[in-house]
Amino acid sequence: xxxxxxxxxxxxxxxxxxxxxxxxxxxxxxxxxxxxxxxxxxxxxxxxxxxxxxxxxxxxxxxxxxxxxxxxxxxxxxxxxxxxxxxxxxxxxxxxxxxxxxxxxxxxxxxxxxxxxxxxxxxxxxxxxxxxxxxxxxxxxxxxxxxxxxxxxxxxxxxxxxxxxxxxxxxxxxxxxxxxxxxxxxxxxxxxxxxxxxxxxxxxxxxxxxxxxxxxxxxxxxxxxxxxxxxxxxxxxxxxxxxxxxxxxxxxxxxxxxxxxxxxxxxxxxxxxxxxxxxxxxxxxxxxxxxxxxxxxxxxxxxxxxxxxxxxxxx
Amino acid sequence: xxxxxxxxxxxxxxxxxxxxxxxxxxxxxxxxxxxxxxxxxxxxxxxxxxxxxxxxxxxxxxxxxxxxxxxxxxxxxxxxxxxxxxxxxxxxxxxxxxxxxxxxxxxxxxxxxxxxxxxxxxxxxxxxxxxxxxxxxxxxxxxxxxxxxxxxxxxxxxxxxxxxxxxxxxxxxxxxxxxxxxxxxxxxxxxxxxxxxxxxxxxxxxxxxxxxxxxxxxxxxxxxxxxxxxxxxxxxxxxxxxxxxxxxxxxxxxxxxxxxxxxxxxxxxxxxxxxxxxxxxxxxxxxxxxxxxxxxxxxxxxxxxxxxxxxxxxx
Numbered sequence: 001x002x003x004x005x006x007x008x009x010x011x012x013x014x015x016x017x018x019x020x021x022x023x024x025x026x027x028x029x030x031x032x033x034x035x036x037x038x039x040x041x042x043x044x045x046x047x048x049x050x051x052x053x054x055x056x057x058x059x060x061x062x063x064x065x066x067x068x069x070x071x072x073x074x075x076x077x078x079x080x081x082x083x084x085x086x087x088x089x090x091x092x093x094x095x096x097x098x099x100x101x102x103x104x105x106x107x108x109x110x111x112x113x114x115x116x117x118x119x120x121x122x123x124x125x126x127x128x129x130x131x132x133x134x135x136x137x138x139x140x141x142x143x144x145x146x147x148x149x150x151x152x153x154x155x156x157x158x159x160x161x162x163x164x165x166x167x168x169x170x171x172x173x174x175x176x177x178x179x180x181x182x183x184x185x186x187x188x189x190x191x192x193x194x195x196x197x198x199x200x201x202x203x204x205x206x207x208x209x210x211x212x213x214x215x216x217x218x219x220x221x222x223x224x225x226x227x228x229x230x231x232x233x234x235x236x237x238x239x240x241x242x243x244x245x246x247x248x249x250x251x252x253x254x255x256x257x258x259x260x261x262x263x264x265x266x267x268x269x270x271x272x273x274x275x276x277x278x279x280x281x282x283x284x285x286x287x288x289x290x291x292x293x294x295x296x297x298x299x300x301x302x303x304x305x306x307x308x309x310x311x312x313x314x315x
Numbered sequence: 316x317x318x319x320x321x322x323x324x325x326x327x328x329x330x331x332x333x334x335x336x337x338x339x340x341x342x343x344x345x346x347x348x349x350x351x352x353x354x355x356x357x358x359x360x361x362x363x364x365x366x367x368x369x370x371x372x373x374x375x376x377x378x379x380x381x382x383x384x385x386x387x388x389x390x391x392x393x394x395x396x397x398x399x400x401x402x403x404x405x406x407x408x409x410x411x412x413x414x415x416x417x418x419x420x421x422x423x424x425x426x427x428x429x430x431x432x433x434x435x436x437x438x439x440x441x442x443x444x445x446x447x448x449x450x451x452x453x454x455x456x457x458x459x460x461x462x463x464x465x466x467x468x469x470x471x472x473x474x475x476x477x478x479x480x481x482x483x484x485x486x487x488x489x490x491x492x493x494x495x496x497x498x499x500x501x502x503x504x505x506x507x508x509x510x511x512x513x514x515x516x517x518x519x520x521x522x523x524x525x526x527x528x529x530x531x532x533x534x535x536x537x538x539x540x541x542x543x544x545x546x547x548x549x550x551x552x553x554x555x556x557x558x559x560x561x562x563x564x565x566x567x568x569x570x571x572x573x574x575x576x577x578x579x580x581x582x583x584x585x586x587x588x589x590x591x592x593x594x595x596x597x598x599x600x601x602x603x604x605x606x607x608x609x610x611x612x613x614x615x616x617x618x619x620x621x622x623x624x625x626x627x628x629x630x
Contacts, residue, residue: 158473158474158475159473159474159484159487159497159501160473160501160505160506161498161501162497162498162499162501162502163498164497164498165491166487166488166489166491166492167488169474169484169485169487169488169491170484170485170488172474172481172484173481173482173484173485173488174481176480176481176484177481182474182477182479183476183477183478183479184477186474186475186476186477187477187585190475191475191556191559191560192560192562193560193561193562194561194562195561195562198520198560198561201520202517202520202521205513205516205517206517241506244506245506245507245508245513246508246509246510246513247507247508247509247510270502
């Protein structure tokens with residue numbers, strides 16, 4: 001059932017023992033949403049915690065380093081920034097069919113939760129969570145503001161993508177006034193490359209291939225590159241935007257080899273192509289200009305299939 | 316004489332036949348300031364035009380492509396985003412000692428103008444120009460909003476640098492509501508690399524050298540690199556931020572060889588070092604975290620001097 005902000009706040013007020021689920025391979029928006037909501041619920045005297053299938057990358061530790069995780073048996077389950085249950089990873093099995101509330105901004109949300117608060121115009125899910133916390137009447141402290149700002153900035157490529165609206169900027173202004181240290185957060189999220197990442201990025205740009213009259217750009221990240229640079233999949237988050245920075249490119253594909261030789265693809269597009277359409281052709285999903293999908297085949301086969309499908313979509 | 320926003324607006328109301336000067340090697344903030352102010356003055360029925368020592372890079376043409384340049388003999392001269400007269404380039408000779416008004420946000424402004432409207436807390440000069448236009452009571456149309464937004468986004472690295480305040484974000488929100496197409500502007504300013512620029516960027520990252528326990532990172536751009544990639548100095552604007560993205564780097568230097576074998580250096584720092592201090596040691600200037608200076612010597616000599624001076628500042 002679709003609900004609005006006030007209905008969502010009313011539900012949260014009446015609940016306790018709440019488990020908040022972030023999506024697997026977590027990013028700043030799902031984590032920012034989860035920990036901001038957690039902080040608000042804890043301030044209301046509720047028992048709650050955030051969990052996630054994968055390990056949370058170290059750079060996000062400031063979102064929760066002051067929170068003591070509570071052990072309890074959950075009565076309610078909330079998913080934040082999770083468009084489909086399979087994005088919960090291994091948590092899907094246990095919680096997939098019993099999500100009481102989903103707060104999301106993906107147009108592709110499959111409406112799997114008992115209650116769905118969806119705003120597909122929000123550039124970041126944290127914009128919605130910010131409204132929910134305001135509707136709860138909970139004061140936003142600087143740590144909560146930092147969580148919400150983190151979601152805004154990471155899901156908009158630091159306020160760069162065309163999905164960013166005046167509301168996103170206005171939220172950011174308010175969160176800075178509430179204590180979010182925007183300079184420090186953006187430095188952590190965008191400006192701090194380890195030397196090994198810089199080496200991976202160099203290999204990535206060297207791997208660039210162009211197809212279909214240079215309208216498609218493909219970056220390929222292999223296991224060998226991870227070994228050569230001492231990096232792993234967690235280090236690849238910043239690579240997909242590189243693919244669509246070259247003039248004339250309409251579809252940017254970043255194909256990452258997995259340990260088992262299958263692969264994943266991150267898709268970035270501009271207005272001319274819907275990235276979610278391309279991803280959904282291979283069982284994936286996402287936004288209009290940023291989406292992803294997995295393959296059970298090797299990198300080269302996946303690349304061929306992706307370029308083939310891109311050809312159709314570019315027509 | 317230092318003046319405030321309202322005094323600045325009063326002066327502008329009383330003036331006509333106004334020449335607006337941007338700084339040489341123009342960027343989005345000086346051009347955005349210049350053309351936004353020009354648009355406001357034209358709406359007030361004034362005669363005015365913008366000039367600049369160097370050719371304006373093609374990517375900024377949307378700032379003025381609908382404006383017919385007027386020829387007239389100027390009664391008043393305004394400089395925007397120009398901290399010192401030598402930044403006017405060859406225009407300094409003719410106008411350096413007769414600037415009636417300077418609107419600027421550089422702490423290093425030398426107070427050379429008859430009237431100075433200075434706000435060093437503004438992340439971009441366009442924040443100040445926005446206030447001036449509001450004080451003039453001129454309606455801001457979508458083209459003017461685009462000029463002002465361009466200044467905000469380019470001078471803050473797309474709202475990333477720590478200089479960005481809640482006021483910057485709030486201005487951006489208002490300018491988007493007034494019609495600035497933020498997605499398109501940011502795509503043009505940040506996301507569109509020509510293939511030749513991508514090639515130059517690759518050479519630039521390959522040229523990276525580290526000094527003083529890897530606290531200083533130096534990129535060197537030589538004439539040979541320009542030749543090899545078909546680029547020129549105009550293509551180097553996006554390189555300086557690369558220098559301080561590596562973990563542990565506190566001073567990032569981008570040294571660009573000029574045709575006559577002398578060179579220029581762009582300096583980027585974090586909180587621990589004042590970039591303007593380093594630049595001013597060599598007769599340059601700028602902001603706390605972004606500054607620049609010129610050298611009459613070759614690249615290698617300049618590099619040695621810069622690293623030597625960096626050593627002092629890092630102590």
